[in-house]
Amino acid sequence: MNAAQEKFVYYYKKYKDQPVKVLLGFYRGSYYKFVISAFFYLIKHSPTLFSSLLIANVINGVLAGGDEAKRAILINVAIWIGLLCIHLPANYFHSMYRSRVIRSTEAGLREAMVRKLQELSIPYHTQIQSGRLQSKIIRDVEAIETLSSQMFVNLLNIVMNLTIMIGITAVKNRIILIFFVLVAPIASLTVVAFRRKIGKINRDFRLEMEETSARVMEMVEMIPVTRAHALEDVEKERMSRQLRDAAEKGYRLDMVQSNFGAVGWVVFQCFQALCLGFSGYMAFKGMIRIGDITFYQTSFTTVVNQFTALINLLPIMTKGLESVTSVGEVLSSDDVEYNEGKTELAELKGEFSFRHMAYAYPGSREPVLRDINVDVREGQTIAIVGESGSGKSTMLNLLIGFMLPDSGELLIDGHDIRTINLRSYRRYLSVVPQTPLLFTGTLRDNITYGLGDVSEEEIHRALACANLTKMVENLPDGIDTILEEHGANLSGGQRQRIAIARAIIRDPRVIILDEATSALDVVSEKEIQDALESLVKDRTTFIVAHRLSTIRNADWILVMDKGIITEAGTYEELLEKKGMFYHMESLQMSLR
Numbered sequence: 001m002n003a004a005q006e007k008f009v010y011y012y013k014k015y016k017d018q019p020v021k022v023l024l025g026f027y028r029g030s031y032y033k034f035v036i037s038a039f040f041y042l043i044k045h046s047p048t049l050f051s052s053l054l055i056a057n058v059i060n061g062v063l064a065g066g067d068e069a070k071r072a073i074l075i076n077v078a079i080w081i082g083l084l085c086i087h088l089p090a091n092y093f094h095s096m097y098r099s100r101v102i103r104s105t106e107a108g109l110r111e112a113m114v115r116k117l118q119e120l121s122i123p124y125h126t127q128i129q130s131g132r133l134q135s136k137i138i139r140d141v142e143a144i145e146t147l148s149s150q151m152f153v154n155l156l157n158i159v160m161n162l163t164i165m166i167g168i169t170a171v172k173n174r175i176i177l178i179f180f181v182l183v184a185p186i187a188s189l190t191v192v193a194f195r196r197k198i199g200k201i202n203r204d205f206r207l208e209m210e211e212t213s214a215r216v217m218e219m220v221e222m223i224p225v226t227r228a229h230a231l232e233d234v235e236k237e238r239m240s241r242q243l244r245d246a247a248e249k250g251y252r253l254d255m256v257q258s259n260f261g262a263v264g265w266v267v268f269q270c271f272q273a274l275c276l277g278f279s280g281y282m283a284f285k286g287m288i289r290i291g292d293i294t295f296y297q298t299s300f301t302t303v304v305n306q307f308t309a310l311i312n313l314l315p316i317m318t319k320g321l322e323s324v325t326s327v328g329e330v331l332s333s334d335d336v337e338y339n340e341g342k343t344e345l346a347e348l349k350g351e352f353s354f355r356h357m358a359y360a361y362p363g364s365r366e367p368v369l370r371d372i373n374v375d376v377r378e379g380q381t382i383a384i385v386g387e388s389g390s391g392k393s394t395m396l397n398l399l400i401g402f403m404l405p406d407s408g409e410l411l412i413d414g415h416d417i418r419t420i421n422l423r424s425y426r427r428y429l430s431v432v433p434q435t436p437l438l439f440t441g442t443l444r445d446n447i448t449y450g451l452g453d454v455s456e457e458e459i460h461r462a463l464a465c466a467n468l469t470k471m472v473e474n475l476p477d478g479i480d481t482i483l484e485e486h487g488a489n490l491s492g493g494q495r496q497r498i499a500i501a502r503a504i505i506r507d508p509r510v511i512i513l514d515e516a517t518s519a520l521d522v523v524s525e526k527e528i529q530d531a532l533e534s535l536v537k538d539r540t541t542f543i544v545a546h547r548l549s550t551i552r553n554a555d556w557i558l559v560m561d562k563g564i565i566t567e568a569g570t571y572e573e574l575l576e577k578k579g580m581f582y583h584m585e586s587l588q589m590s591l592r
Contacts, residue, residue, distance in 0.1 A: 008112060012328035019321040022328060023147065033101045038156035040094035047083040049164060052298030054080050059291030098149065106145040109327065113137050116331050122402035123362065124335040131214030136330055139209060140323035147320020150313050158306045165299045173288060176279060176296050198256055202318045205249045206326065212246045215239060257315040275300040342421040348428035348509040349413050350540030352376040352399070357408035359394060367406070368394050370563045376556070381541040383551035385581065386560035392544045395560075396514055399542055400431060430503035434515040436495040438487035443472065444479045447501045458505055466501035468494075511541040548585045557581065
């Protein structure tokens with residue numbers, strides 16, 4: 001964990017049901033920067049804060065006449081101009097302190113989420129839509145940034161403004177102070193009346209926006225399928241319904257917030273009108289000076305505006321605190337892969353032993369793998385075949401360490417996989433998935449991903465082994481050609497061969513091929529098979545294959561059915577048994 005992640009997780013777990021305390025704890029150590037920012041904000045707005053008092057002094061001086069009038073005009077105008085002169089430097093320092101702490105914390109929080117997503121288990125990622133995670137990283141962190149600004153800067157400003165205005169009023173006339181004090185309980189009642197409803201509707205809106213984000217990502221990924229089946233209108237209607245649902249929840253939230261603000265404004269304006277009448281009556285009776293009417297009215301307006309601002313903060317704070325909870329759900333998740341303190345592998349031979357191993361997915365009643373017993377020697381090639389749903393991919397996920405056995409053992413070079421630091425183990429693995437994963441960047445970057453400095457000789461050797469040399473020569477910029485998103489400017493076979501080259505260049509001790517030749521034509525498949533034969537030599541290799549002709553040379557073939565190994569042997573041995581493997585191969589032969 002980085003410092004931001006540790007701090008947020010600590011306070012979230014400690015005050016899970018109190019998001020305000022979570023946020024306050026998260027910023028511990030930076031409070032002084034917010035206080036400094038608020039101080040300069042106060043100085044920045046001092047012309048506005050003290051303008052009513054200066055105007056009242058001038059009016060009272062003019063009414064008094066004589067030298068007092070001249071002195072009042074000169075002194076109060078000079079003070080006003082002086083306050084205006086410090087506005088710009090005060091604004092600079094206010095913005096500097098505020099923006100620095102807010103933006104660095106925002107980046108730190110997003111970094112913490114990115115780190116956490118890299119630590120969370122693969123089952124976690126399969127259970128939550130990527131669009132929801134994207135919404136949490138972008139929308140929720142932005143809401144927390146807004147909340148931070150409002151709480152630690154604007155809220156402090158409101159408190160300072162109220163303190164100054166009420167303090168001056170208390171010194172000048174305590175009777176007028178009564179009107180100011182009456183505002184507080186009215187504001188509190190208004191907040192209490194709306195707080196729970198705003199919180200519930202904001203939570204519903206946040207979940208709806210996460211769902212919308214997930215649906216939009218799905219729609220973009222499904223566009224080729226949608227277009228191929230002429231389902232554009234169906235997809236438009238589906239997304240329109242989702243967007244209308246989100247808009248409806250947003251509308252309900254807007255209306256509640258709008259009514260909340262309107263009620264508060266009307267209540268405070270009524271008090272302001274009463275204040276004008278009362279201060280005018282006191283001036284009429286000679287209890288205060290005429291110019292003080294302007295001061296008290298303007299002061300009360302400031303107080304009302306501050307309470308109005310405080311009430312308007314409620315929706316923003318509710319949204320931000322809901323986002324604190326949303327982000328906390330991810331950062332505090334315990335569904336992570338723990339490697340600290342486990343055995344570091346300095347080398348890997350590639351010997352595997354499955355001892356009565358079983359695995360069931362969370363929430364499933366039936367295990368997907370049952371009583372698996374296999375011994376794999378160093379350098380052997382093991383092929384795993386079977387119908388869809390037989391447990392082949394689960395076997396590979398367990399081998400990679402994405403999941404751990406529920407019972408039994410999986411031994412790697414004699415070590416139980418539960419006791420191994422999986423990061424140190426995976427340094428010796430190369431995995432070629434069934435669906436090749438490419439990112440926007442050069443072909444070179446995609447092949448050497450994560451390796452740092454790689455010689456041109458190593459790259460060209462990997463290209464040759466993956467049958468990519470001719471393709472690269474025909475690209476406009478060769479190995480430095482930019483790939484489009486997901487390699488959209490390449491064929492399926494080319495993308496698969498790039499994934500194979502990425503595996504080859506790592507010179508692994510263990511290779512895991514999940515239907516690695518499925519996207520290749522017959523000619524390319526033969527060439528890849530020849531390359532793979534030299535690649536897998538002296539390396540332990542696991543292959544999941546549907547094309548049984550591609551695993552003729554495997555040392556051992558495991559035939560799986562409903563989570564158990566029903567047959568095991570070489571290609572020829574399994575054909576002689578005339579069991580499940582024989583029938584699968586006969587069916588494929590008839591379809592060629």
